[in-house]
Amino acid sequence: MSEFVKVAQKQETPIGTMKEVKYNEESVCLANIGGKYYAIGNICTHEGGPLAEGTLQGFEVECPWHNARFDMRTGEVLSPPAEKPVPAYEVMVKEDGIFIRKIK
């Protein structure tokens, strides 16, 4: 199992927002949905669009480039043109820090 890495402070990601963070060398999309944090790969598997710059609706993030949708809880594709999932990360909050580790 990989190690938790601190990627952000809680105040950097208010409710309803997303932010790109780095997990080692990987670009990750961190979202605050209703006060709970979720993290999936930031690079869309279609043509590499930055998911954190897309739109968040419920647990769905929509890629800003061609509108593929991914589930923030699992990284699974919910709507094309992307076909492959993005990685998913486990999130832990400790004091003011947000920590993540890769789960698949």
Ligand code: FES
């Ligand atoms: S790059 Fe994300 S839908 Fe095309």
